[in-house]
Amino acid sequence: MNNRIDRLVKAACSGDIFPPCINVEYDEYDLKLAEPLQIAKRLSEYMESQPCLFTSDNELVGMIRFDGSVPAALFPRTGHKFFKDACSKFYNKPQENLCTFEWQHSNADFGKIITAGLEGLRREIIEARKNFAYDIEKLNFLAGLEAMIRGIIRRSRQFAAECRKQAFESRSPARKNTLLRMADNCMRVPEHPARNFEEAVQCLYFCFMFQPDSIGRPDQYLYPLYRQGIADGSLTDEHARELLQELFVMIHAWTSHSSGNYDKGAESHFVIGGYTVEKKCAWNELSELILDALMELDLIRPQISLRWNSATPRAVLEKVLDCERKDKNKRIALVNDEPRINAMLKNGVPWETAFDYIMVGCNEPAFQGGISLGGNTTNIVRSLVNTLNNRRQEILNCRNFDSFYDIYEEELHQDLETILAYSNRFNMLRSMDCNVLTSLFITGCIERATSVTRGGALRARWCANFMGSTNLIDSLCIIKQFVFEEKRCSMETLLAALDADWQGFESLRASILNKGKFFGNNDELSNGVAQRFYTSVHTFADGRTDYFGHFICFGNLTGYNTHFARYGALTQATPDGRVAGSALLFGSGQANGKDKAGITSHLLSVAHMDPTGVMCGNSIMNLTIDENTVHDEESFRKLVMLVETYFKEGGLHLQLNHVSAEELIAARKDPDKYKSIRVRVSGFSAIFVNLTEAIQENVIARTVNPV
Amino acid sequence: MNNKKALIFDIEKFAVHDGPGIRTVVFMKGCPLHCVWCHNPESQSFKAELFFNRTKCTNCGNCTAVCPAGSHKLFDGKHDFNREKCTSCGMCADNCPAEALKLSGVEMSVDEVMTEVLKDKIFYQNSGGGITLSGGEPLAHFDFSFALLTAAKSAGLHTAVETSGFAPREQIQKLFPLVDLWLWDIKCSPEKHKDLTGVPFEPILENLISVAAANGKIILRCPLVPGVNDEDAHLLNIARLANEVAGVQEIDLEPYHPMGEGKSSQLGRTESFHAAFASANDKLRWKNTISAHTQTPVHLY
Incomplete structure (x- = not known):
C-alpha cells in the first residue's frame, strides 16, 4: 500500500474527511413549484452551497452530506418526512410482540451511469415523457428528475473548477498534473459515459453520494474498462489497485464517527464473483484485485461477499477463505447463487435480472438499481405460543402430530398475514414521500415516472426476518418426539411445565435437553420438521405480493437492533427447553450445544x-x-472442502467466526484487554466487547466445533 | 443387514487429522493397552462407564429418583455416587439437568454405525475422505471391525484404521484387503513398552512388518510425552522404522496434552499420571531429530 493511501486511511479513521453540512435558506417562491421540481431545485441549491472538500491526497472527489432539509439519498432517508413519522411509530418498537420495522436498502445501478452517463438517463426521460403526455403529475416528476440531472452536473463542474483552482495554486508539478486530470474527469463524468477506468471509478464515487449503499458488482461493471486499460497499456494493476483503495477508504469515511454504527461493518456491503449472463463463472482478475486491495486496508468497511456457484473453481473459494481467515476486521462472507437464483426464477424474476443480484447491508439479497422492501423483524415463536395457549382444548384432543401441526399451521399463517399487513401499512405511509435524487439511479422510476418511494422500482422483493425459527423448529420436534412418538410425556404435562416455566418439571426439561432430537443434527425427525415448517411458510408466500406488487420471501437475520432478545424477553417458556424471557435464536443454525x-x-x-x-x-x-x-x-484445506460441499448441497449463506469460546468469555470479563476481537454477528461484523450483552451471549452460545 | 455390535463411545464428524479428506472417526470402547498417558481413559474399559463431574453437579437429586440400582444418594443435600453399584444404564445421565453425569459407551450395530457414517458421504466424495476406525483398540473388536470395514468398502468409502498394532497376526492379515491406510501407533521405545503400555513391542513390530509386506500404506503416529518417552533413542527408532518399513508415508507427532487427567477422576479412577504440555522447544527438538534421520515427512500436531 502506498503512502498516499496510508495517509487517506488515517484521515478516514480519524474522521477528518467527514464533511460538514452548510445550512441553506431556500427561496420562498419555490413553494409554488410542483413537489418534484421544488425538491430538485432545493437539492441543487443545497449541493451548490456545500464546499468542495477533498484532501491533498485525494484523486477522487465528490463527497457531500445532506442535512435533511430536503428528501435526498434514499438509504439514509435524509429529509424523508413521512418515513420519519412512520419510523417514530414503528422503528425499534415491536408491535404485539410480533413484528417491527428494521431498515430497508436500495442500490444504485452504478454500472449503467458509468456506461451511459447522465446524458443516457436524460434520453430515457425524453422517451418516457411520450408515454405520459397528459399526466401532469408524471410529467412533473420527470421534469424534477431532469432538473436533478442538471443539478448533479453543476455540482460535478463545481468540483472541476475547484480542482483547476488548486492546480493553479499548486507548487508541485506532479500534483498540478493530477489536479488537472481530476478536473477533466469531473467535466466528463457522470454527465457522459466513462472512457477509462479512472473516469469510471470517479463516476462511481461521485454518484455513491446519491445512494450510499451497496456498490453492487464492481468486478463486473468496471471490468470492460479495466480490461481495455490493461490491454492498451494506459492502466496498470498498481494504479487500478490504488484507485480502488481510495474508493474503499472514501466509502468508509462516509459513515460518521458519531454514528452509533460506526464500528459496525454492514453498510456498503458488495459482492464479487457470481455468474455472468451467459451462466459462466464471473470471477475475473478484477475480482481478485478488488479483494486484495480491500484486504490491504485496515478498515472495517466496506464488507464483501463471495457469490459462490457450481461454476466457481475451488481455488477461488480457497483464495477467499484464505483472506477470510487472515482478516481481523471480519469483512468477508459467502453466499450461494444456486438456491437464491432458483428461488428468484420461481418467483418470476427473469434470468437477466436474477443472475446479476447482489448482497447489501447485513446480508440482504438485492438488485443493482433496485430496492429491498420489508425488513420487518418478526417473532415467529409467537405462532406456537398462540397455538399452545389459545387453541389448548383443540390440541389436547390431537391424537397425532399431523393433527397438531394442522392447528399450528393455521396460527402460523395468521401471524404471517398480520406481519405482511403491518409492512404494507408502513410502506403506504412512507410512500407519501417523493424522491427525485435516488430515483434517478433506480431502474423503473423513469420508465414509470414514479418515485422510488411510491413503487417506481421494477426490481424489488419483500422480506421479513424470523427471530427464533430454530427455537420454533426445536419446539415442534420435541412435541412430535416426546408427546406423540415416544410418549415420554403427555401434552397436559408439557403444557403444565411451560405454564410453570419448568418449575417443578426440571426432570422433564433435563430429559428434553439430553434426549431431544433438535435441529442441526441431521436426523430424520428434526430435518423433517424443519422442512415441513418452511414448506408451510412457502404455502403462505407462494403467489402473494406486497403493497407494491413484489414477490415475498423470508429470512432470519437480526440487524443492528437486538430484537431476538427483546422478543425473547416477552415470550414464555417453549417446549425446546427454553426458559421464559431468554433470548430467541436468530439465523439458520443451532446453538447452546444442541448440535451434538x-x-x-x-x-x-x-x-x-x-x-x-x-x-x-x-x-x-x-x-x-x-x-x-x-x-x-x-x-484449512479441509475447511475449504467442507464449505464447498455445504454449498453444493444447497446451503445459502455462511460466515465464520474462529475465536475460542474461552477467549470470548475472557473478553466479557476484561473488555479492555480484548478490544480488538471482531466477530461476525448477523451479516455484519463488530467489536465483540462493544456488543450488547444479549448479542455477546448469542455469539458465545453458538457451538464451537472442535477439530 | 449386519447386526454385529460393539460398544461405541464416540462418532466424530469432520475429523481432519485421521487420514485424507474429511472423515468420520468411529471410536470403539476397550483397549488391551493401558498407556499411562492415555488421554481418553474412557476408551480403556470394554464396558460402558459413567462420567461424574462433581463440579458441574447442582445436587438437584434427579438422579436419585431414577437410578434403579440406588447408586446415587443425597447425603446432607450433597450428591454421593457409589460407583460399585452402578450398572451404567444411563438413566441418571438422561435426567441430569447440569450434564454432570454422562454415559460413555453405547452399543451399536454395524448397520447403525454405517447409517450415521453414510450421512456424510457427500463430504467424503468431495474431499477424498472416508471412515477411520479408532478406539480404544478397533482390532480388539475384530469381528465388528471386520464387518464395518467390509460394509464401508462396499459403500465405496476410503478406509483407515488407527491401531496400536497389538492383535493376533491372522486377524490383521484378514483386514489387508479392507484397509486403505493404517495409522499405526509407535508409543515408546521397545525397552519401556511393557512398563508404559502394559504390552510388549515385539508382536506390534512383527505385525507392522507384515502390513508393509502386503503393500499396506502406513502413517506412524507417535504420542510424545516430555520426560517420559521423548528420549533421543526413541526418536531415532521412529526415524529408523520409517526408513526400514516399506509403506510408511508420514510420521505424525502428537504432543501430550493433559486432557485425560481430568477425565480419569470423573471415571472414579485415581489420578496417577501427570505431565506438562510439551514446550515449543521440545516439539522442535523432536521434529528436528527425527527429520535429520529420515526423508519421510514429519507432521507435528
Missing part, C-alpha cells in the same frame, strides 16, 4: 432445511469453528 452430531451434520441440516427456497431472503448461517482449523494448513 458435529459440524457436518449441522451444515447438512441447514443446507436441506428449505426445499422450496422461501427462505432465500435475508438468511444467515453463522458457524463458529475452532481457531485451530484455520491455523493448521491441512485442516
